Amino acid sequence: MSSRHILSAPAWPYANGPRHIGHVSGFGLPCDMFSRYQRMCGNPVLMVSGTDEHGTPIQVQADAEGLTARELADRYNRVIAEDLAGLDMSYDLFTRTTTRNHYAIAQEIFIGLYRNGYIFPRTALGAVSPSTGRTLPDRYIEGTCPICGYDGARGDQCDNCGNQLDPADLINPRSKINGETPVFVETEQFFLDLPAFADVLGGWLQGKSGQWRPNVLKFALNLLGDLQPRAITRDLDWGVPIPLDGWRDKPDKRIYVWFDAVIGYLSASIEWARRSGDPDAWRAWWQSPDSDAYYFMGKDNIVFHAEIWPAMLLGYNGKGAKDGTPGSLGALNLPAEVVSSEFLTMEGKKFSSSRSVVIYVRDFLARYDVDALRYYVAVAGPESQDTDFTWSEFVRRNNDELVANWGNLVNRSVSFAARNIGQIPAPGELTETDRALLDRSKAAFGTVGDALRRCRFKLASTEAMRTLAEANKYLSDQAPWKLRESDPDRMRTILHVALQLVDDGKTLLTPFLPRSSQKVFEMLGGTGEWSGMPRIEEVTEDGGQPYPVITGDYRTAARWESMPVKPGTPLGVPAPLFAKLDASVVTEELARLEAK
Numbered sequence: 001m002s003s004r005h006i007l008s009a010p011a012w013p014y015a016n017g018p019r020h021i022g023h024v025s026g027f028g029l030p031c032d033m034f035s036r037y038q039r040m041c042g043n044p045v046l047m048v049s050g051t052d053e054h055g056t057p058i059q060v061q062a063d064a065e066g067l068t069a070r071e072l073a074d075r076y077n078r079v080i081a082e083d084l085a086g087l088d089m090s091y092d093l094f095t096r097t098t099t100r101n102h103y104a105i106a107q108e109i110f111i112g113l114y115r116n117g118y119i120f121p122r123t124a125l126g127a128v129s130p131s132t133g134r135t136l137p138d139r140y141i142e143g144t145c146p147i148c149g150y151d152g153a154r155g156d157q158c159d160n161c162g163n164q165l166d167p168a169d170l171i172n173p174r175s176k177i178n179g180e181t182p183v184f185v186e187t188e189q190f191f192l193d194l195p196a197f198a199d200v201l202g203g204w205l206q207g208k209s210g211q212w213r214p215n216v217l218k219f220a221l222n223l224l225g226d227l228q229p230r231a232i233t234r235d236l237d238w239g240v241p242i243p244l245d246g247w248r249d250k251p252d253k254r255i256y257v258w259f260d261a262v263i264g265y266l267s268a269s270i271e272w273a274r275r276s277g278d279p280d281a282w283r284a285w286w287q288s289p290d291s292d293a294y295y296f297m298g299k300d301n302i303v304f305h306a307e308i309w310p311a312m313l314l315g316y317n318g319k320g321a322k323d324g325t326p327g328s329l330g331a332l333n334l335p336a337e338v339v340s341s342e343f344l345t346m347e348g349k350k351f352s353s354s355r356s357v358v359i360y361v362r363d364f365l366a367r368y369d370v371d372a373l374r375y376y377v378a379v380a381g382p383e384s385q386d387t388d389f390t391w392s393e394f395v396r397r398n399n400d401e402l403v404a405n406w407g408n409l410v411n412r413s414v415s416f417a418a419r420n421i422g423q424i425p426a427p428g429e430l431t432e433t434d435r436a437l438l439d440r441s442k443a444a445f446g447t448v449g450d451a452l453r454r455c456r457f458k459l460a461s462t463e464a465m466r467t468l469a470e471a472n473k474y475l476s477d478q479a480p481w482k483l484r485e486s487d488p489d490r491m492r493t494i495l496h497v498a499l500q501l502v503d504d505g506k507t508l509l510t511p512f513l514p515r516s517s518q519k520v521f522e523m524l525g526g527t528g529e530w531s532g533m534p535r536i537e538e539v540t541e542d543g544g545q546p547y548p549v550i551t552g553d554y555r556t557a558a559r560w561e562s563m564p565v566k567p568g569t570p571l572g573v574p575a576p577l578f579a580k581l582d583a584s585v586v587t588e589e590l591a592r593l594e595a596k
Contacts, residue, residue, distance in 0.1 A: 003041075003042050003043045003044065004043055004290050004291060004292055005043070005044050005045075005046070005284050005285045005288055005290060005291035005292070006035070006038045006043045006044070006045045006046070006285075006291070006292055006293075006294065007045075007046050007048075007265070007269070007285040007286070007291065007292070007293035007294065007333075008031050008034060008035040008038070008045055008046065008047040008048075008294055008296070009031075009047075009048065009049065009265045009293060009294065009295045009296065010027045010028050010031035010032075010047070010049045010089075010295075010296045010297070011026075011027035011049070011295075011296065011297035011298070011301055011305075012049050012050055012051065012052035012097070012261050012264050013027070013028075013049075013051060013052065013080050013084075014051070014052045014057070014058075015051040015052060015053045015058065015072070015073045015076040015077050015080060015096070016057055016058055016061045016072070016076060017061070017076060017353055018076070018079050018080065018083060018360045018361065018362060019080055019083045019084070019360065019361045020351055020353065020358045020359060020360050020361065021344070021346075021359055021360075021361060021364055021373065021377075021389065022343070022344045022345075022346065022351035022358075022389075023351075023361075024083075024084070024087060024361060024377070025341065025344045025377045025381045025382060025389075026296075026297065026298035026299075026340075026341040026342075026343070026344065026382065027296050027297045027298060027301075027341075028084065028087065028089055028296075029087065029089075029373075029374055029377045029378070029381075030296055030339065030341060030377070030378075030381070030383070030455065030457055031047065031089075031294075031296035031339075032047070032087070032088070032089045032090055032511075033374075033378060033452065033457055033460075033511040033512055034294065034296070034339075034452065034455055034457075034511070035047045035090055036090060036510060036511040036514060036531060036554075036558075037449065037452040037453070037511040037560065039090075039532075039554050039558070040507075040510065040511070040558045040559055040560035041449070041560045042559070042560075044284070044285075045092070045554070046092050046269060046272065046282075046285045047090060047091050047092050048091065048092055048093050048094070048095075048265060048268035048269050048272055049091065049094055049095075049264070049265070049268060050093075050094050050095035050096045050097060050264055050268055050549075051073070051076065051077045051080050051081075051095075051096045051097065052097055052257065052261045052264065053073040053077065053096055053097045053098045054097060054098070054238055054239040054240065054254070054257040054260060054261070055137055055234075055236075055238070055239065055256075055257030056134065056135060056136065056137040056140065056234070056236055056238070056257075057137060057139070057140065058072055058073060058238060059134070059236070059238050060140070060177055069238045070098070073096070073098055074545075074547065077096050077547060077548070078547070078548050079362075081094060081536055081548040081549070081550055082362070082536065082548075083360075083361040083362055084361075084534075084550060085534050085535070085536050085550050086361065086362065086365050086370065087361065087365070087370060087373070087374070088370060088374070088514050088515055088533055088534065089534060089550065090514075090532060090533070090534055090552055090554055091534055091550040091551065091552070092272055092551060092552070092554075093268055093269075093271060093272040093275070093549060093550070093551055094268075094534075094549055094550035094551075095268050095271055095549050096547065097260060097261060097264050097267075099267075099271065099541050100541055100542060101267055101270060101271045101274070101541070102240075102260070102263070102264060102267040102268075102271075103240050103241070104267075105263055105266055105267035105270060105329075106240045106255060106259070106260040106263045106267065107240060107241070107243035107255075108327060108328065108329060109263050109266070109312060109316055109327070110232075110242070110243055110255060110259075111243055111244075111327065112315070112316040112326070112327025112328070112329075113192065113312065113315045113316055114190075114244070115324070115327070116315055116316070116318050116320070116322060116323070116324025116325070117193075117196075117322040117324065118192060118193045118196055118197075118315035118320055118322060118324070119190050119191065119192055119193070119232065120190065120191055120193060120229075121188055121189070121190050121191075122188070122189065122190075122191050122229070123186055123187070123188050123189075124166075124168075124186070124187065124188075124189050124191075124231060125166075125167075125168040125184040125185065125186060125187075126184065126185055126186075126187040126189070126234075126235055127141055127155065127167045127168070127173070127182040127183070127184055128182060128183045128184070128185055128235075129175060129177070129178075129180065129182060129183075130180060130181075130182070130183050131178065131180060134236070135234055135235040135236050136155075136167070136175055136177070136182050137155075137234070137257075138154065138155035138156035138165075138166075138167055139154050139155060139156055139176075140155070140175060140176045140177055141154065141155035141167045141170065141173050141174070141175060141176065141182060142154060142155070142170070142173070142174055142176055143155075143170030143171055143172050143173040143174060144170060144171035144172055145158040145160060145161060145163070145165065145170070145171075146165075146169050146170065146171055147161055147163050147165075148160055148161040148163075153165060153170060155167035155170060155173070156258075157303060159300065162219060162222055162223060162303075163223070163226055164223065164226065164227075164228055164230070164303070166228075167182070167184075168184050187235055189231045189232075189233045189234070189235075190231070190232055190233045190242065191229040191230060191231055191232065192229065192230050192232050192259070192308070192311070192312070192315075193229050193315075193320075193322075194227040194228060194229060194230055194307070194308070194311055195227045195228065195229065196315070196320040196321040196322055197227070197310075197311040197314055197315065197320045197321070198224055198227050198321075199321065200314055200319055200320060200321070201224060201227075201307065201310060201311060201314070202221070202224050204310065204314075204334065205217065205220055205221055205224070205306070206221075208337075211337060212337055212338060213339065213340065213384065213455075215299070215340065215342075215384070216299075216302055216306060216338050216339075216340045217306075219299075219302050219303075219306070220302060220303075220306035220307055220338075223303060223307055224307075227307075230308070231256060232255060232256050232258075232259040233253055233254065233255055233256055234253075234254060234255075234256045234257075235252050235253060236252065236253075236254050237251055237252055237254065238254065239254030239255055239256070239257060239260065240254060240255040240260045241253075241254060241255070242254065242255060258304060258308070259312075261304075262304055262305070262308065262309040262312065263312075265293075265295070266282075266286065266329075266332065269282040269285060269286060270282050275539075275551075283330075285333075286332050286333055287330055287331065287332065287333060288333075291333060292336035292337070293333055293334075293335050293336050293337075294335070294336060294337050294339055294455070295309075295335050295337070295338050295339065296339045296340075296341075297338075297339075297340055297341075298340065298341055298342075298343065299340045299341065299342055299343065301340070302338065302340050305335065305338045305340075306335075306338045306340075309335070310334050310335060313332050313333075313334050314334070316329075316332060317331045317332060337455070339455045341381065341382050341383055342382040342383070342384065342385050342386045342387065343382055343386045343387075344381065344382045344386075344387055344388075344389055345386065345387070345388045345389065346358070346359070346388070346389045346390075346593075347388070347389070347390055347391070347590070347593065348388055356593075357593070359589075359593075368398075368579075368581075369398075369515075369516075369578055369579060370515060371402070371512075371513040371514075371515050371516045371578070372394070372397075372398045372402060372578065374512055374513060375397065375398075375401070375402055375461065375512055375513060376389075376393075376394055376397055376398075377457075378457045378458065378460070378461040378512045379397065379401070379457075379458055379461045379462060379465075380393065380397065380458070381457070381458070383456070383457060383458050384458075391585060391586045391589040391590060392586045395581045395583065395585050395586055398578065398580075398581050399580055399581055401465055402577070402578045403577075403578045403579075403580045405465060405468055405469055405472060406465065406468050406505065406509070406577065406578075407576060407577040407578045408472060409468055409471055409472045409475065409498075409501070409502060409505065410502055410505075410520055410523070410574070410577055411574060411576065411577070412475055413475060413495065413498040413499055413501075413502050414499070414502065414523050414524070414571060414572075414574040415574045416480065416481060416495065417495045417498075417499060417571055418571040418572075418573070418574055420484065420491075421492065421495065421571075422570065422571060423525075423567070423568055423569055423570050423571055424496065424499055424524070424525065424565050424566060424567050424568065424569045424571065425492035425493075425495050425496050425567060426492065426496065426567035426568075427492065427493045427496040427497065427567075428489045428490065428492065428493040429493070430493065430497070433474070433478075434493065434494075434497045437470060437471065437474050437497065437501065438497060438500060438501070440467065440470065441467055441470075441471065441500070441501050441504045441505075441562065442504070442562045444463060444464065444467040444504070444508055445504075445507075445508065445560060445561060445562060447463050448460045448463050448464050448467075448508050449560055451463065452511060457512075460511075460512075461509075461512055464505070464508040464509055464512075467504075467505070467508065468501075468505045468508075471498065471501035471502070471505065474497070474498070474501070475494075475498050478494045478498075480494040480495055480498075496565070496567070499524065499565050500562075500564070500565050502520065502524065503520075503524055503562075503563065503565050504562050505520075506520040506521060506524070506530075507558070507559075507560070507561070507562070507563075510530070510531050510558055514531040514533065515533075516577045516578065517530060517531055517558075518530045518531060518533075519575070519577060520577070521557075522572050523571065523572040523573075523574050523575075524565065524569070524571065524572070525566075525569035525570050525571055525572060526557070528556075528557060529556045529557065530556060530557050530558050531554075531556055531558045532552050532553055532554030532555070532556045532558075533552060534550045534551065534552040535550070535551065535552055536548045536549070536550055537549055537550075537551055
């Protein structure tokens with residue numbers, strides 16, 4: 001099968017605070033698991049994202065902390081980059097939206113849409129805080145939905161019925177910042193003509209039937225009947241300037257944050273290409289017919305990735321009801337799939353930093369193995385339904401599945417072989433039992449790989465662990481330690497089979513557990529890097545202030561196949577793969593949560 005270029009696009013975390021595990025379970029870790037698998041299959045992967053740094057919420061948070069918006073963005077850009085690198089997220093480039101490069105690309109998409117007639121000016125009612133005089137962003141206004149009557153509707157969308165809204169439509173609108181009633185004033189803004197894409201979007205979405213997760217496709221199709229022009233500029237001073245004469249120098253008009261943020265996938269790809277030394281390298285992922293783009297996010301972002309971003313791309317390409325011609329970048333590819341996860345709650349409560357129902361990534365990683373969190377997200381995350389994170393289930397999964405199943409298999413087989421032989425032994429004649437288990441282990445690459453390709457991480461990780469449970473049973477049943485004196489040849493054969501199963505297991509689990517898979521690779525005599533790890537680099541743009549980016553070289557030894565272990569290879573010193581957690585962890589963590 002010929003390789004395809006894979007664009008992996010995890011949602012852009014908002015730079016107003018550190019990330020908690022609810023965030024990364026939806027947009028982050030699933031995308032990294034998918035990307036690592038695709039690289040192991042030999043596909044060129046470009047995984048790009050960054051911090052989303054514009055908009056009024058940044059300004060509101062900055063005011064609360066006594067900082068400028070830029071200072072706040074600088075602070076949390078660094079914190080978030082460190083959090084995601086700590087999770088072993090294999091970004092080719094994790095950057096930010098406050099770069100000159102991003103401004104230029106966002107403005108180019110705006111101009112392309114404007115020239116093709118898909119952006120137009122219109123007077124609208126804008127919400128203003130009476131106490132500060134500052135524009136309130138749509139998502140900072142809540143009220144009763146005029147369509148379904150839901151009381152917690154936001155100014156841009158009702159999460160209950162899924163319909164797009166305007167803040168002025170809400171019944172009894174109120175500011176989420178301080179509870180005051182906003183004042184609505186007339187202001188001129190630019191709008192994206194979403195209704196001009198209803199037909200072409202509908203045809204495109206219908207073609208995704210059977211390919212996308214049903215919840216994503218159903219939600220996106222349901223929105224088609226009520227597409228309205230959507231404001232893409234705002235009255236504020238923190239954001240990308242409007243690139244039109246008479247507008248670009250206005251100090252109080254900027255492109256709205258949601259419009260520029262989705263363009264970040266493209267601008268980050270272009271920045272990556274420039275930093276790689278080949279400024280046109282991004283085109284293989286954005287313009288080639290042999291490429292697929294996968295976007296990963298939580299379900300609250302479906303409308304932006306399954307409706308608005310495709311509409312923007314179609315309009316830039318000149319493919320809406322008003323036709324047109326592609327902009328200067330050329331025609332751009334639409335998403336191959338929008339992979340949306342549901343929400344993760346914590347001990348029965350919605351994650352909330354303001355209410356301290358939260359555990360931040362860095363706090364988690366200070367106390368527990370990164371692979372323990374990655375495994376939990378894979379096997380018990382909110383893939384297709386809202387899921388509750390509980391400390392008791394985290395401890396159980398860690399102890400029963402990582403420690404007692406996988407860690408136990410590695411420790412027993414490698415330790416016994418290292419102590420008694422010192423190297424991978426050559427096999428004697430294989431029994432039917434030996435062959436059957438080796439065949440099943442080899443076949444798991446097909447079943448686990450197919451699940452990973454379809455972004456079914458729960459199925460993939462469960463199937464991998466089931467295969468390892470069979471290997472554990474084989475080792476217990478065959479009991480090579482009983483044959484040391486009576487049948488050393490059979491002992492060596494059993495150990496050879498067991499080490500082959502361990503090697504296969506290490507590969508099958510690499511997308512989920514890259515750090516511990518590296519350890520197993522070294523125990524089995526491997527040298528160098530098995531699965532590439534990210535690093536943080538300090539970079540500058542045109543001599544400006546340095547800022548961190550995540551990048552890495554992921555062209556490593558890992559391949560998605562069963563590779564025969566080589567007799568005679570010296571075995572490394574075995575060490576426990578995972579720490580067993582005491583039951584007191586549950587009590588301690590619940591007490592921490594209660595104390596907050």
